[in-house]
Amino acid sequence: xxxxxxxxxxxxxxxxxxxAHRVNVFAYVEGGExxxxxxxxxxxxxxRGTIEVLSLQSGETLLSGETDEDGSFRFPVPEAARRTxxxxxxxxxxxxxxxxxxxxxxxxxxxAGSGSATAAVAAQPAGDREQPPTAxxxxxxxxxxxxxxxxxNAALDAKLAPxxxxxxxxxxxxxxxxxxxxxxxxxxxxxxxAAYFKGRSRV
Amino acid sequence: xxxxxxxxxxxxxxxxxxxxxxxxxxxxxxxxYDRLMTVAILAAAFFVGSLIHVxxxxxxxxxxxxxxxxxxxxWAAFPAILVALVLQSVLFQYGGVTVLGxxxxxxxxxxxxxxxxxxxxxxxxxxxxxxxxFGCGAxxxxxxxxxxxxxxxxxSEGFLQAAQVLFAxxxxxxxxxxxxxxxxxxxxxxxxxxxxxxx
Numbered sequence: 110x111x112x113x114x115x116x117x118x119x120x121x122x123x124x125x126x127x128x129a130h131r132v133n134v135f136a137y138v139e140g141g142e143x144x145x146x147x148x149x150x151x152x153x154x155x156x157r158g159t160i161e162v163l164s165l166q167s168g169e170t171l172l173s174g175e176t177d178e179d180g181s182f183r184f185p186v187p188e189a190a191r192r193t194x195x196x197x198x199x200x201x202x203x204x205x206x207x208x209x210x211x212x213x214x215x216x217x218x219x220x221a222g223s224g225s226a227t228a229a230v231a232a233q234p235a236g237d238r239e240q241p242p243t244a245x246x247x248x249x250x251x252x253x254x255x256x257x258x259x260x261x262n263a264a265l266d267a268k269l270a271p272x273x274x275x276x277x278x279x280x281x282x283x284x285x286x287x288x289x290x291x292x293x294x295x296x297x298x299x300x301x302x303a304a305y306f307k308g309r310s311r312v
Numbered sequence: 313x314x315x316x317x318x319x320x321x322x323x324x325x326x327x328x329x330x331x332x333x334x335x336x337x338x339x340x341x342x343x344x345y346d347r348l349m350t351v352a353i354l355a356a357a358f359f360v361g362s363l364i365h366v367x368x369x370x371x372x373x374x375x376x377x378x379x380x381x382x383x384x385x386x387w388a389a390f391p392a393i394l395v396a397l398v399l400q401s402v403l404f405q406y407g408g409v410t411v412l413g414x415x416x417x418x419x420x421x422x423x424x425x426x427x428x429x430x431x432x433x434x435x436x437x438x439x440x441x442x443x444x445x446f447g448c449g450a451x452x453x454x455x456x457x458x459x460x461x462x463x464x465x466x467x468s469e470g471f472l473q474a475a476q477v478l479f480a481x482x483x484x485x486x487x488x489x490x491x492x493x494x495x496x497x498x499x500x501x502x503x504x505x506x507x508x509x510x511x
Contacts, residue, residue, distance in 0.1 A: 131316065131406050205477055206315035206464050284404040289363065292399040293356045299395060300352035307345045 154180030329413030382423025422455025449493030
């Protein structure tokens with residue numbers, strides 16, 4: 110018996126991916142890099158899934174790669190996407206017919222100076238007004254625009270990390286009781302409908 | 313074994329949809345409307361079955377239950393599985409709407425085939441029926457894996473690789489479903505024999 114069981118267990122251990130229902134992919138920008146997280150469920154990561162990054166505008170493949178054992182894949186924002194201001198479509202092919210995709214908008218990685226420059230300028234007077242005039246304009250002048258952006262980005266990345274995690278967990282959550290009971294209700298409702306029409310034609 | 317959206321080519325999607333539509337039409341035509349409730353119960357079982365994880369060692373596999381649906385419903389397995397898959401794709405995001413035809417055919421056709429292959433055994437009593445029911449449960453899963461691999465044979469993955477992975481992963485599921493089908497059939501034969509029409 111154990112001679113049969115052992116290969117079975119081994120086969121299961123090495124091929125757990127095929128048993129999944131669907132595959133999740135979630136990507137966000139951290140600094141100048143895009144981080145892609147791939148999973149089948151909360152505990153099961155996509156090991157060695159193929160990632161393809163396409164331009165949202167032209168549809169051409171910008172780069173491709175493979176996820177590591179933890180199902181994550183990092184890549185610097187492609188120069189072509191930065192230049193054209195195009196978003197990224199990230200396609201994950203996990204094998205056995207499992208595939209999913211995630212779109213990263215250009216606004217997520219474009220520097221604030223280019224796309225949303227007007228918003229930044231508009232925000233400036235408000236900031237000036239709040240500052241006491243005695244503080245002077247000299248002190249912050251030592252920091253260039255790039256420096257400020259970097260500091261703000263780092264702070265935001267740290268602050269938003271739990272939110273990213275929460276979003277990730279949401280995409281990984283399986284169906285809840287509501288969906289299950291709703292689906293069963295639908296099935297019996299449809300059959301009731303069929304029975305109604307069948308019964309009426311008989312009368 | 314739900315194939316996701318965007319994996320298959322339009323030709324395969326179309327072929328799957330046509331085959332599933334044909335099967336569903338046959339199933340609806342042959343359906344005895346006094347047994348509508350049985351169809352609903354089995355569609356619900358199939359719908360929920362894929363959420364039931366069978367723990368085997370440190371890993372787990374989910375049930376498919378297409379063999380059980382086929383053994384009791386015959387051709388009516390097509391409409392039952394189609395409805396369950398529609399709801400799974402809409403409510404659980406398993407598979408997808410465009411792949412419905414392919415997924416339905418992949419699950420339902422082996423079930424119907426097994427029903428006809430095993431019917432001589434199922435019509436007997438005792439051990440032979442047990443063997444037939446086990447065969448239905450197990451072979452329907454194997455057939456579904458084979459058809460899924462065939463559907464994937466025109467993608468980058470190729471038939472052989474997909475078939476190997478799917479088959480290896482589904483051996484425990486085949487055994488589990490064989491046992492589930494045996495239990496269900498022997499229980500029904502004792503309690504509600506009129507539900508089984510093997511004659």
